[in-house]
Every structure is written in structure tokens, then in C-alpha cells.
Amino acid sequence: MSAHPGPRARLAGGLLLWYAVLGGAVAWAVHLFAAWGVDELTCASGRERIGALPLQAVVAIAVVLPALATVGALLAAALVWRRTAHPPEGLDEHPVRRSRLLAVVAIWSNLLFLAIIVLGGAALLVLPPCLR
Amino acid sequence: MSTTAAPAPGASRQDLTLLEEHWGERPSLRSWFSTVDHKRIGRRYLVTAGLFFFLAGVSALTMRTQLARPESRLLSPQEYNQLFTMHGTAMIFLFATPMLFGFGNFLVPLMIGSRDMAFPKLNAFGYWVFLLAGLFMWVSLPFGAAPNAGWFAYVPLTERVNTPGLHLDVYSLGLLFLGIATTAASINFIVTALKLRAPGMSLNRVPLFVWAIVATAFMVIFALPALNLDNAMLFLDRRFGTHFFDPGAAGNVLLWQHLFWIFGHPDVYIIVMPALGIVSAVLPAFTRRGVVGYPLIVLAIVTIAIISFGVWVHHMFATGLPRLSYSFFSAASSIITIPSGIQIFAWLATMALGRLVLKVPLLYLIGFIVTFVLGGFTGAMFALTAFDQQVTDSYFVVAHFHYVLIGGAVFPMLAGIYYWLPKITGRMYHEGLGRWAFWLVFAGMHVTFFPMHLYGLFGMPRRVYTYRSEPGWDAWNLVSTIGSYLLAIGLLLVLIGVVHAIRRGRPAPPDPWGGDSLEWSTESPPKPYNFPVLPEVHSLHPTWDEPSRESMGAGATEDRILAEGRRTLFTSELDGRRERVVEMPEASLQPLVLALALLVFFTTMLFAWYPVAIAAVVVVAATIGVWLWPPRRPERELGVST
Amino acid sequence: MSTRGGIAAATGTEALTTELPVGRSTGWWGMVMFVATEATLFACLLGSYFYLRFQHGGSWPPGDISKPKLLVPLVMTGVLLPSSLPVVWAEHGIRKGQRWRLRAGLAATLVMGATFLILQASEYADKLREFTITTNAYGSLFFVITGFHGLHVLVGLTMISWLLAASLRGGSFGAHRHDRVRNAAIYWHFVDVVWAAILFTIYLSPRL
Ligand code: HEM
Numbered sequence A: 001m002s003a004h005p006g007p008r009a010r011l012a013g014g015l016l017l018w019y020a021v022l023g024g025a026v027a028w029a030v031h032l033f034a035a036w037g038v039d040e041l042t043c044a045s046g047r048e049r050i051g052a053l054p055l056q057a058v059v060a061i062a063v064v065l066p067a068l069a070t071v072g073a074l075l076a077a078a079l080v081w082r083r084t085a086h087p088p089e090g091l092d093e094h095p096v097r098r099s100r101l102l103a104v105v106a107i108w109s110n111l112l113f114l115a116i117i118v119l120g121g122a123a124l125l126v127l128p129p130c131l132r
Numbered sequence B: 001m002s003t004t005a006a007p008a009p010g011a012s013r014q015d016l017t018l019l020e021e022h023w024g025e026r027p028s029l030r031s032w033f034s035t036v037d038h039k040r041i042g043r044r045y046l047v048t049a050g051l052f053f054f055l056a057g058v059s060a061l062t063m064r065t066q067l068a069r070p071e072s073r074l075l076s077p078q079e080y081n082q083l084f085t086m087h088g089t090a091m092i093f094l095f096a097t098p099m100l101f102g103f104g105n106f107l108v109p110l111m112i113g114s115r116d117m118a119f120p121k122l123n124a125f126g127y128w129v130f131l132l133a134g135l136f137m138w139v140s141l142p143f144g145a146a147p148n149a150g151w152f153a154y155v156p157l158t159e160r161v162n163t164p165g166l167h168l169d170v171y172s173l174g175l176l177f178l179g180i181a182t183t184a185a186s187i188n189f190i191v192t193a194l195k196l197r198a199p200g201m202s203l204n205r206v207p208l209f210v211w212a213i214v215a216t217a218f219m220v221i222f223a224l225p226a227l228n229l230d231n232a233m234l235f236l237d238r239r240f241g242t243h244f245f246d247p248g249a250a251g252n253v254l255l256w257q258h259l260f261w262i263f264g265h266p267d268v269y270i271i272v273m274p275a276l277g278i279v280s281a282v283l284p285a286f287t288r289r290g291v292v293g294y295p296l297i298v299l300a301i302v303t304i305a306i307i308s309f310g311v312w313v314h315h316m317f318a319t320g321l322p323r324l325s326y327s328f329f330s331a332a333s334s335i336i337t338i339p340s341g342i343q344i345f346a347w348l349a350t351m352a353l354g355r356l357v358l359k360v361p362l363l364y365l366i367g368f369i370v371t372f373v374l375g376g377f378t379g380a381m382f383a384l385t386a387f388d389q390q391v392t393d394s395y396f397v398v399a400h401f402h403y404v405l406i407g408g409a410v411f412p413m414l415a416g417i418y419y420w421l422p423k424i425t426g427r428m429y430h431e432g433l434g435r436w437a438f439w440l441v442f443a444g445m446h447v448t449f450f451p452m453h454l455y456g457l458f459g460m461p462r463r464v465y466t467y468r469s470e471p472g473w474d475a476w477n478l479v480s481t482i483g484s485y486l487l488a489i490g491l492l493l494v495l496i497g498v499v500h501a502i503r504r505g506r507p508a509p510p511d512p513w514g515g516d517s518l519e520w521s522t523e524s525p526p527k528p529y530n531f532p533v534l535p536e537v538h539s540l541h542p543t544w545d546e547p548s549r550e551s552m553g554a555g556a557t558e559d560r561i562l563a564e565g566r567r568t569l570f571t572s573e574l575d576g577r578r579e580r581v582v583e584m585p586e587a588s589l590q591p592l593v594l595a596l597a598l599l600v601f602f603t604t605m606l607f608a609w610y611p612v613a614i615a616a617v618v619v620v621a622a623t624i625g626v627w628l629w630p631p632r633r634p635e636r637e638l639g640v641s642t
Numbered sequence C: 001m002s003t004r005g006g007i008a009a010a011t012g013t014e015a016l017t018t019e020l021p022v023g024r025s026t027g028w029w030g031m032v033m034f035v036a037t038e039a040t041l042f043a044c045l046l047g048s049y050f051y052l053r054f055q056h057g058g059s060w061p062p063g064d065i066s067k068p069k070l071l072v073p074l075v076m077t078g079v080l081l082p083s084s085l086p087v088v089w090a091e092h093g094i095r096k097g098q099r100w101r102l103r104a105g106l107a108a109t110l111v112m113g114a115t116f117l118i119l120q121a122s123e124y125a126d127k128l129r130e131f132t133i134t135t136n137a138y139g140s141l142f143f144v145i146t147g148f149h150g151l152h153v154l155v156g157l158t159m160i161s162w163l164l165a166a167s168l169r170g171g172s173f174g175a176h177r178h179d180r181v182r183n184a185a186i187y188w189h190f191v192d193v194v195w196a197a198i199l200f201t202i203y204l205s206p207r208l
């Protein structure tokens, strides 16, 4: 374990941290635009299907995929949190402490965004897609 | 925990002379117009925003005087329309955000241990634009040409056929002009906070106020374009006959509302967020401990900034969205209350666990919590659709948003004014006078706005210039008016307190409160170069911890004094590792020239003198070209291969 | 010192706490933020196009305006999108201190950008015979969106000419000083990418 990660591993690790921090937020934004846009536009055109798929299924996809992406970000955040709990000897403590803060923020924010996506998506179970 | 002794300067006398030479400005007319010192600019923001607050406040008092009795004839309906529109527009755009940006300008470089903002000239430019745009809008009032269709200027009322005259052109051009300043300042805040933090200030040691300002700046970057586009379209519709909002020609009036609220909802947080940052900054000094739950407050700041973009639809109940789409937005609206709640509970916990020092700033913080929570409570009532439809466009709404805005922005600002007055002016304020002012402001605020809930429920609509005598209306309206005069007297006492402090106040020590962040580690008021020795940060509360303080004392190394020029340090984005020494720009008249050229542009657009407007654009381009023109350097230094 | 790769390495403490982004200049951040806010503006503009189009319901373009023809805009695309390449090439050149590459690259981009604007003028001349900015909301959208983008091209070209002038003077840029080149390049790439979005929105999407 004494060897240091190479530049590619570092890049991947750094990106993984940002996925953990921002993944939920981005997934929620995508979910909101996709689900709202699809629902609004399809209903406005007077249909309830998109191609072969019923509208409900398409909206459901726009709920489930972002939710899964958020869960992924949550797991990544948990990983960073664990990895920064007992940093190996001899590592500069600045980046570790900074990453730990980001990990805490990431865990809670992913939970919040997951809650929003799930709450909004739950309406799919009770509301017909084009009811006004 | 705290020291009141002057920070032992680690810089030698000779260094101090050099620093003074490179950063100091001899008072002269020219330096007044050309300064790029963030402290002077920050002070100007505060004073100018204060002036616009005064004008908007006088407008409000005039309205309240008119509404004191039924069927009063003090104001004509046209005058009343212009007054409430200018009041709302100025309070939101010319007072709230610029005032908080003024605090940001003064404080951010001090709090992060830097010598100036990242782009000092851009900073000066932003101030001039703000000043000129504000004057541009206010000057229309005496000519009877001020905006008159409410602060959100809904079409079709605002289309030319329905509101002829310059009114709405002043609105759209004025806000576009102002938008330049707000965007410039936001970019500057973000870059400053990313690159100019003192060595050692990794993200987990950044003061909460700086987090709040940066989050606000990001919100501006992504929200303001919607408003700018909206205003540009409105201007084109009115002036050049486009049809964006004209349903008769494939346009749509709801487009205005959507774009307006895509901006408008985040804007509520743009106003409140930095004010909440002030709360987190002031609290430690008066509870003798750090704010509880630093990571959770950072979480709240970041998530509120993001989620606030996803809730705009709740301003448009009546527009017939599919219920399913609506639920995606209401999920966001209900979850955003969680981070807001986290902040309130963190502050309450801080107060409960700390030792309270009941000085004026803390009084305002308590006033803030009480008022803001009440405003939040009436806000939650709107979530009931039936209730919302009942009180929409009544005085209940006016009561609600004044509780939120005065509670959530004005009270924290007042706390901030008292708290940082010693730092800004180098003088202490009079505690007794401050207390009187607080109680008058607090009582005046509630006496003015609480009754509005009542007559709102009794059915009094907002935006009416007068009313017939109705049961329950007359008496409560009179109470509101009396309250507004109390409030005005209280605010006047605040002003007197400030002037008194500047004229007669005791000289302030560097750290009168035992504050925790870096601005308390330097003199009051700070020297033009802020810190003789740039600090090295070892914790979240650098002024409270020994190693951080010592880093500025004897034994400081040359590489943090940097006296050989107008220099400061760049550090890395996340961890605040030292990167390199940079040369900062000197004072210059270019920012003022650029702002004036823009003023000419917007004024000539208003009056349709288009050839002059084109000439102004050329001047703008030329000024920017000269401003950024690369200095000539020897080939060796540049690194040119032949 | 030996280095490691693979998933285990990327998820170790040291890799996860890598500082990223790092070492950018203030100018770079300033330009990126500026581009971010401008991109939001264009997103709102194109969003408005789709909003009006779908709320309109009927045939699009409305009235007796025909669907936009593709030939000229495709040629415009063919001129504008590749114009980023000389900028990249010029920037890489000046990083190595090769001033001639900077000058040649900027000049090439200048020519391509100007060609784009000339083509746009001919496109306008053509369209104005059919409809104007005041015909209906479609006309307003068409001319405001493309016109606003054209304005950005003009600003970008002004930046490029300004860089070219500075580089011809000498004593401006070299291997250690090229911040301004890179910042202008970021802006130019942005203007290019926005054109692709506009091409899709205005010209291609009515045919979908
Ligand atoms: C200083 C004491 C203040 C008083 C006495 C006051 C009074 C009023 C009154 C009477 C109205 C309602 C006019 C009407 O609907 O007919 C009003 C509207 C409004 N006020 Fe205030 N106000 C004060 C402070 C503020 C502050 C600090 C803000 C924001 C930061 C603010 C923002 C607004 C806005 C946005 C409107 C709505 C304007 C519109 O309807 O377009 N006010 N104010």
C-alpha cells in the first residue's frame, strides 16, 4: 500500500468525489426537466403515448433512472466518508479533512435529492398523467 | 479565546513603509474616482444602497400616509402606482442585493486573508454601474415616468398598447443595466473565494459568510439571465414591435411569468442567503462559541441554492399545469424547508449552548429569528391551495413577504452594520442609542405589518390607492400607518447612531467583540493592504487559535509579506495550498469611463437616439480593449522561440 | 516512487482526496463563469422558442411562413464549427513560444468567422423577403435568436482581431504569457457550440 496512485487513478478518484458531491443535484435537475417536459408536452399535444410506450412508463423512467444515479452518488459519498475516517499515516491532512467535509455534505444532500425525486415520483402511482 | 491587543505585526517598519507606498492612496479628487480598493468600494455600496433604501422607504411612508384614512386624496392613482412599483423594485433590486454585496465586498477579502478582490477594476466598474443604474431608475420618478405596473411587471398589462409612455422602458432598461453590475460582482466573488484564500484555508475552514456569498453568486449567475432575457423581450415588444408576449401572433403571455419566476424564486434566496450568512458570522462573537454544525450549515447553503431553482411553478397556481407535473415541483418546495429548518435549529442550538452577550447585534439576531419564523409560518399557509386562492393579491401577501424580507434581510443587515461598524469606521457605536433604535424598529415593524394579515383576511386587496370605509379596515390601516412612522423613527436613530459613531465614537480596538474570523486579526479600520503579513490559517476560527495568530506575528517569512510591489497570493482552489505571488492592478479611471459609456448607451436607447447609442457601444468596446491590452514585455520574459 | 492504477487505487484515500480542479488562473475562472451565465441566457432563449412553439399548438412555423431551408445554414455550420481548430492550433503554438502559429491561426479564424457573418447577411436578405421580426412571434424568435448569436460572433471576432493586433505588435505573448489567448479561445469555442444548438433548434427541429 505504500505506492501512490498514478495520474489516471488520481483523476478518476477526483472525479468520483465530485460525482458523490454533485451527482444527486444533477440527477434531480435532469429528472425535473425530463419528467415535467415529457408530461407537459405530450399532454398538450392531446396524446397519452409516446411511440409504443404509454406516457406513464416514460415518466417513470425519468423518475427511476435519476433516482438510481442519486443512490450511486450516495454510495460514492459513503465511500469517501469511510476512506477519510482513518487516513493512512504520512498523508497530508489538508485534502483529507476537506474531502471529509465534502463527504458529509454529499451524504445529506444526496438523501435530500433522493427524497425529492421519490416524493415527486410517488405521485405517478396515484395521478393519471394528464389530469389537470 | 480572544485578544484585544493589537496584532503584533510580523512585518518590519521598512516593509510597512513599502506596503503603504504601493497600496496607499493620497486623498484627491482623482483617487476618489479611480480607486479600486475593495474596502472603499464596499463602503460605497453600503452607503449607496442605504440611499436607495431611504428613497424606497420615503415612498412607502407616502403610501402609508395615503392609506391612513379611507378615501384620502393625497395621491392620485397614477402616482400611487409609480410609488408602489418603485418601492418594490428598488427594495428588491437596488437595496437588498447591493447592500449585501456591499458587506461582501468589504468583508470577503478580509475574511479570507487577502489584499483585495480577484478583479479590483471590475469591482470598481460594478459599483459605478450599480450607482448609475439606480439613478437612471429613480430619476424617472419626478418626471412622472417611473415604472408603474408592479415590481414583477406582468404582461399584457405592460405591453405598449396597455401602458404607453416610458414607464416600462425605464424598468426593462434599468434592470438590464443593473444586471451588468450584479453579474460582474458575482463572478468576482466566486473567483476571489476560489483563488485568493490565505494559505491553509481549505474548504473546511472557509467562513460561513463566504460560503453564503459564493452560493448567492452562483445563483445570480444562473438565475439572472432569465430576467435579463425577459426584459430584453419586453423592450423589443414595446419598442420594435416583436410579438413574444402577443397571443394574437403566436406569442404567449405566460412566457413572461415563467421566465420572471425562474429568476424570481431563486431571487428570494439571493436576498436572504447572504443575510443568513451574516447571522452565522455574527453569532459566534455573542455566544462565545463557534456555530453548531458547520457542515450542516454548509449543506443547507449549498442545497438551498440548488433546490431554489426547481420551485418556480408555485407562483402560478392559475395556469393549468397537469397535476402530475405540478407534483414534481411541489416535492421540491416541501423538501427545501428542511435545509432552512436546519439552519434555524443550528443557530438556536448555538445560542442555547453558548454564553449570550446581549449587545445590539445579538438583539437584531433574535428579532430576526422571531420575525423570520413568523413569516415562514404564513408562507407555509399558502401551501394549502384553497387558502392561497383566498388571500392571493390581498394585504395578507404583503404582510407575509415583508415579514420574510424585513425579518430575513433587513434585521440581519442591521446586526451586521452594528457588528462591523468598528471595523469599517474604526469607531464604536453608542450602545444605549442602538438599543432604543432596535426596540423602535422591532415594534414599528410588527405594528405596521401584523395588522396587514388581518385586513388582508378581511378582504382588502393590495395595490389599491385608496379604499371605502369597511368594517375592520379603517382602524387597522391607521395602526399600520402609525407603525410605519415608528419604524421610520427607529431607522432614523440607526442612522444617527452611525453618524454619531463616526463623529464622536470611541476609537475601536482591532477586535472589540472577540470575533473568530480573520477580519478581527487586523487593524480597525484595516490598512489599504489589509494585512501587513498575509495569515496562514490553521483552523475554522483563525482569530481564536494560537498558530494562526502567530503566523502574522514576529518571525513571519518574507513570502507572506510581499512588500516589493502591489502583491498578493494565489492559492489552490480546494485546499488553499500556496501557488504563486501575483501583481494586483493599480487605481484607474477606466471603470468609471466604461460605466459612463454604458449609461449613455442605456439613456439613448430609452429616448430612441440610436446613432448615439451605437457610438456609445464603440466607446465601450474601445475602453475594454485598452483596459485588457497586454503590457509590453521583453521577449525573454515572455518565452518566445524564433 | 512507484505508482499504482486500477479501481483499488482510484478508490483509495489518496486518489479520492486529489485536488481537482487545481491551479487555474483567475482569468480562466472569470471567463468560465462568464460563459456559464451566457450559456444560461442562450438556454433560456432556446427554451422560449420551444415553449412558444408547443404552446402555439398549430402548424409551425405559424402563418404562411415555410419551413426553413437547410442549404445556407449547413454551409454556415461548415464554416463556423471548424473555425475553432485554428484557434486551438494557435494556442498550442504560443504555449511553445511559436508566435507565427499564433498569428496564422488567429488570421485563419478571423477569415472563417467573417465568412460566417457574410453568409448570415445573405440568409437574412433571403428571409426578410418572406417575413420580418414583426410578422409574428416566429419571426421575432428567428431574428432575435440568430441575431443575438451573430452579435456574439461579432464580439468574438473583435476579440480575435484584438489578439491578432497585440501579437503583431510583439512583446505581448509567449510561452509564459498567453492567458488572454486562452480566455478568448474559450469564448470562441462557446460561440461555436451555441451555433450547433441554434442550428438544431431553428433549422432542424421544425422538420422532426
Ligand atoms: C421600511 C418599511 C417598509 C414599509 C413601510 C413598506 C410598505 C409597503 C407597502 C404599504 C406596500 C404595499 C403597496 C400596495 O400593495 O399597495 C409595499 C409593497 C412592497 N414592499 Fe414594502 N415596505 C417596507 C419595506 C420593504 C422592504 C425592506 C422590502 C424588500 C426588501 C420591501 C418590498 C416590497 C415589495 C416587493 C412590495 C410589492 C410591490 C408591488 O406590489 O409591486 N418593502 N411595501
Ligand SMILES: [Cu+2]
Binding pocket: B264, B265, B268, B311, B312, B314, B315
Ligand atoms: Cu417562490
